[in-house]
Amino acid sequence: MSELDQKITGFDLWHLALPVVSRRDHGIGAVEGACEIVVLRLTAEGGADGWGEASPWAVFTGSPEAADAALDRYIRPHVVGRRVGDRAAIMADAARAVAHCTEAKAALETALLDLTGCISGVPVWALLGGKCRDTIPLSVSIANPDFDRDIDLMQRIRTDGVRLIKLKTGFAGHAFDIRRLERIAQDFPEFETRVDFNQGLGPEDAVARVRDIAGFGPSFIEQPVAAHHFGLMADIRAAIDVPLLADESVFGPEDMGRAVAERIADGVSVKIMKSGGPTRAQTVARMAAAAGMTAYGGDMFESGLAHLAGTHMIAATPEISLGCEFYQAQYYLAEDILEEPFPSAGGVVTVPDGPGLGIRPDIDKLAYMARAA
Numbered sequence: 001m002s003e004l005d006q007k008i009t010g011f012d013l014w015h016l017a018l019p020v021v022s023r024r025d026h027g028i029g030a031v032e033g034a035c036e037i038v039v040l041r042l043t044a045e046g047g048a049d050g051w052g053e054a055s056p057w058a059v060f061t062g063s064p065e066a067a068d069a070a071l072d073r074y075i076r077p078h079v080v081g082r083r084v085g086d087r088a089a090i091m092a093d094a095a096r097a098v099a100h101c102t103e104a105k106a107a108l109e110t111a112l113l114d115l116t117g118c119i120s121g122v123p124v125w126a127l128l129g130g131k132c133r134d135t136i137p138l139s140v141s142i143a144n145p146d147f148d149r150d151i152d153l154m155q156r157i158r159t160d161g162v163r164l165i166k167l168k169t170g171f172a173g174h175a176f177d178i179r180r181l182e183r184i185a186q187d188f189p190e191f192e193t194r195v196d197f198n199q200g201l202g203p204e205d206a207v208a209r210v211r212d213i214a215g216f217g218p219s220f221i222e223q224p225v226a227a228h229h230f231g232l233m234a235d236i237r238a239a240i241d242v243p244l245l246a247d248e249s250v251f252g253p254e255d256m257g258r259a260v261a262e263r264i265a266d267g268v269s270v271k272i273m274k275s276g277g278p279t280r281a282q283t284v285a286r287m288a289a290a291a292g293m294t295a296y297g298g299d300m301f302e303s304g305l306a307h308l309a310g311t312h313m314i315a316a317t318p319e320i321s322l323g324c325e326f327y328q329a330q331y332y333l334a335e336d337i338l339e340e341p342f343p344s345a346g347g348v349v350t351v352p353d354g355p356g357l358g359i360r361p362d363i364d365k366l367a368y369m370a371r372a373a
C-alpha cells in the first residue's frame, strides 16, 4: 500500500484577524486595523498534516465568512475519509459542491499539496511540475493614503534591496496620483514602477487619465476600470503604448479565455485566491503565454502561509515572468503566523526546498490571533 493511500481524518479551521501596520487604500476599497483569513489543517491517519490558507477580501473575491462556511459545511464532507493521493478527484468534487468561493478551494488544494509533499518528502513545487527558478523578484505595493509614510517605506525597502514597486492609484484623485509619480521618478529612480488602479476609474475619464499615467512610462498599468468592463479595457489598451494588465477581470481559466478572445490586456495578474488553487493558476498563466501575453504573480491580503503556496506555484510556472508581490508577511502584517520568517530578503523571495510548503504555521499564534466571535 502506498503512503498516499492513507485516509484524511482531520479537518480543522481557524478564522483569524491579523493586525496590520497601516491603512492601505485601493480603487475598490481600503484595509485598516486587520485583515481576515481562514486557515485549514488536514491531518492524515498516519499523523502527518498539511496546511492551507484562504485569503478573501470582501470587495474583491468574497468574504471570510463565506470562505469559512464553504470549507466547513460544503467542502469538508468531500475531504474527510478520502485518500491523500486522490487530490484531483477531491478538487473536482469541491468545485461541484459550492460555486465560487475560490479562496476556500485555494486553501484546500494548498493543504492537500502540503500534506502530500510532507508524506512523500518532496516540496510542493515538485508536485506542480518541477522548479524553473530558485528566486522570484519581489514587488512591494505603495498604497498608504499618507504618502509621507510610503516615502519612509520606499526608503526602507530600497535599503533592503527591493527594486520593484507597484503604486496603487485611483482612490484619492488624479492630482494625487500624478504628484506621487513625479516624486517617485525624482527621488526613487532605482525602482521599476508599476501602477494598479484596482478598478478605480469610471468610464467617463478612464482613457484620458490612463494616458496621463502612461506618460510616466510605468512598466505596466493594471485594471483601471471595473472587472466586467471588458470592452472599455480593450479601448484603453488600444489607446496607450504601455502594457495593460488584467487583474479583477480574470479570476480563472474561464475568464482568461474571454480576455484573450476580446483582447482586453497584454498581461494578467495570476493569483491562487482568484483561480481557486495553484493548479488552475498555472492554467491561467499558460493560457496567457499561449496567447502572447505576460503574467505576474499577484496576491491578496495574505499571511506567509498563502505566500508560500504562491511561491511554490510560481517556482513551477515559467510563464509567470514579472515577479511576485508577496510582501505582506515582511512589510504589512504586525506579525506573521509562520514558525520561521517568510523567505524574502534582498529584493527576492527564495523558493523553499523542504518537504511540502517548507515552513509550518505556529499553532500558538493561530490561537491568539483567532477572530473574536
Ligand SMILES: [Mg+2]
Pocket (backbone or CB within 6 Å): 196, 198, 222, 223, 247, 248, 269, 298
Ligand atoms: Mg491588482
